[in-house]
Amino acid sequence: MIELQSGQNTIGILPETGAAIAFWRDGATDILVPVPDPNLEAQHDVAVAGYPLIPYSNRIAQGRFSLNGENYRLTPNMRGETHSIHGNAWEHEWKVAQHDVDRAILYFDHKPQTERDFAEWSFPYRAVLSFILTGDALQIEILLANRGDVPQPVGFGYHPFFRRTPDMRVAFSARGVWENDAAHLPAVLLPSTGKWDFSKAKSVDTLNVDHCFAGWAHEARLSYLDAGYDVVISATSLFHHIVMFTSPEKPFLALEAVTNMNDAIHHPEVLDAGLTILKPVVTRFPAPSPTILTATRRARHKRFPTDIFTECIDMAETTSSHLGTYLTPGGADRMRRGLNALLLEERPKIVEIVSWAAGNGDRSENGDYIYGKRRLHEIDRRIRFLRKRLENAVIVDPSRQEKRNIVYFGAVVDYIDEEDRTHRVRIVGSDEARIDQGEIRLISPLAQTLLRRRAGDEVVLKSAKGETTLEITSISYDDDVSRDDH
DSSP: OEEEEETTEEEEEEGGGTTEEEEEEETTEEEEOOBOOTTSGGGTTOOBSEEEEBSOOSEEGGGEEEETTEEEEOOOOSTTOSSEESBSGGGSOOEEEEEOSSEEEEEEEEOOOSHHHHHHOSSOEEEEEEEEEETTEEEEEEEEEEOSSSOEEEOOEEEEEEEOOTTEEEEEOOSEEEEEOTTSSEEEEEESOGGGOOSSOEEOTTOOEEEEEESOOSEEEEEETTTTEEEEEEEOTTOOEEEEEEOTTOSEEEEEEESSOTTGGGOTTOTTOOOEEEOBOOOOSSOOOOEEEEEEEEESSSOOOEEEEEEOSOGGGEEEOOGGGEEOHHHHHHHHHHHHHIIIIIHHHHHHHHHHHHTSSOGGGOHHHHHHHHHHHHHHHHHHHHHHHHHHOEEOOGGGOSOTTBOOTTOEEEEEOTTOOEEEEEEEOTTTOOGGGTEEETTSHHHHHHTTOBTTOEEEEEETTEEEEEEEEEEEOOSOSOOTTO
């Protein structure tokens, strides 16, 4: 164990146990509480007070996903689970790069070579954790770099175990909560009302919660009324979600600010799923990075600026997965064909015209030369655009959709409007939509209205012209939007 100290602020770090925190204390006060979890076999029953979630937070359903036409399968890494959970960085021993009285730097290199390595995570990466104590503050910096040759999907966060007491209160605001199904996977997004409304502080004494909240206000507060202090957790907009886990029989409350929703890789239809596509980069170790998560312990009558920071490097080198990057296989093929046509056919022809026109005298009055140069610039811009889009695209095959009775990305939807007119649309990526063929962009108001609905549902489409009620009559995942029965 590595122990750091600055004044009354002390922390224990376990490099051999996934760079977990063993304890965090301010004087005699345990801010985080160490908890053994026999279900996390890789921790070997060692009690930990927190650990990093790298390279994804929470679950990937059945440990399976597809990306850019490749299928990946991960091994479940928690006893009793059929899913993979919380990445693999917490499962391995980390190396110590630096250790002083008040600071330490640890790093872990995932270099998949064996079948077991690939079953943990199929992409190589380097993760770096820096722990720094300054006065009453604890700063934790996280660096994550893609050390492979292809983009990889990532999400991250931090999993702290806050001490749970009868007088404890929790408060935060959120847009909605993902209600889990029996498999502990997100099933439906509900508004944060009633029992899910934590905008006013609630007692945790009888709380039994294991859910991911979306669109939170990037600040949460844990109040210890009898002890007389608060813990305030805040994060930048990169953290779209916060996960809360607690139950009456547990001595802790886990409140995890994370970038991605649970099972984000299987929900491309969700606008703020939080998945990030991390491009291959070469980074120096260590390197500076922006703060993206803060938790602060504050006395209710006297302030103690004790902080947890979680940081990630090279965000400028990442491409956040937004709706324009999702493509169906057919849409990706059309973009590749278009790119090849520009590179192999049209551009060579224009270059030939420009070269011929350049030899015909005064270029300032040469229409062929002026038009050719202008067209060549347009082609080159289009080539750069297509290359960038294809490089960062996430290919989602609708034919593999298991929940075929619900509207997701790639669905063909039949609906009736208020005048009993029938319509058929297919929901596709922003870069591939062909309106004249009934394909609509995933970010369009109509697509967002239809998403996660079922046949028979009535939905209200809001537009500048007002509100219109639509009835969904059928859902399919056929490739062709125009079928004979239309």
